[in-house]
Amino acid sequence: MINFNFLKYRKIYYFLSTILFAGSIVSLVVFGLKAGIDLTGGSILEIEFEAERPANSITREKLSGLDLGEFSVQPAGEKGMILRMKELSEEEHQKVLEQLKEYQIKELRFESIGPTISSELRRKTKSVIILATLAIALYITVAFGKVARPINSWQLGVISLFSLLHDILIPLGILAIFGHFYGAQFTIPVIVALLTILGYSINNTVVTFDRIRENASRKDLADFGQVVNDSLNQTLGRQLGTSLTTLFPLIFIFFLGGETLKYFSLVLIFGIICGVYSSLFLVAPILFDWIKRKKII
Secondary structure, three states, rough: OOOOOOHHHHHHHHHHHHEEEEEHHHHHHOOOOOHHHHHHHHEEEEEOOOOOOOOOOHHHHHHHOOOOOOEEEEEEOOOOOOOOOOOOHHHHHHHHHHHHHHEEEEEEEEEOOOHHHHHHHHHHHHHHHHHHHHHHHHHHHHHOOOOOOOOOOHHHHHHHHHHHHHHHHHHHHHHHHHHHHOOEEEEEEHHHHHHHHHHHHHHHHHHHHHHHHHHHHHOOEEEEEEEHHHHHHHHHHHHHHHHHHHHHHHHHHHOOHHHHHHHHHHHHHHHHHHHHHHHOOHHHHHHHHHHOOOOOO
């Protein structure tokens, strides 16, 4: 059986998380999140070329004479291309197709989202993520109400809230970097990925806390550090196994999937990695140090 001393190197874990956390905040402040048209309003046009797809610069040059506002051009698949621009009328939509008709294109989809809808989506997105995070922390507090002393259920709730912020903020910081250098956008699929991370992260945290509670009720709490280490070693195999079976498909989706799911999978990949890391190397060591500081153990 694996018997790794998780608590021995906890200061290294804290330092690494602090660097990643601070770096994510800096990248969000400096670069910001590049919101997609589903959150800002605009039009998206996806086309496929019959022959070879022209370079992005050529497509931009062909459309430069049209009033499209600030627009982006992204390749999709082998011969596809996605154009994101300001909200277009049907007449403007047809002018775009007319400019590109010499390349023998096929229109795959055209969608427009108005500013009213996008504003409502932004407001609801913030509310959903905040409420979901607080509800999860409250659930932890209630679910572990009968945890053995000296542990208090509210402590587990506070720690789980911190781990959720940790697991959400780092992927967002990475997305901000990708947005600045590669045009990655904060879209509805990315929001879905963030909510998925919340559920995945708290599932790992619950597994860790539940094993600590179970062991704490049967062992001498005078050696609480041993209780924590035993609990983490007992959950290590399960957490790594479930995480890897999820990560492998996501990695394939990122490299082989379409443009729409590319950054959805990227956020999930980093979110799941952060979730496993925090459940094994942060939540339990933080609990240990918190109780130790109270001079109970």
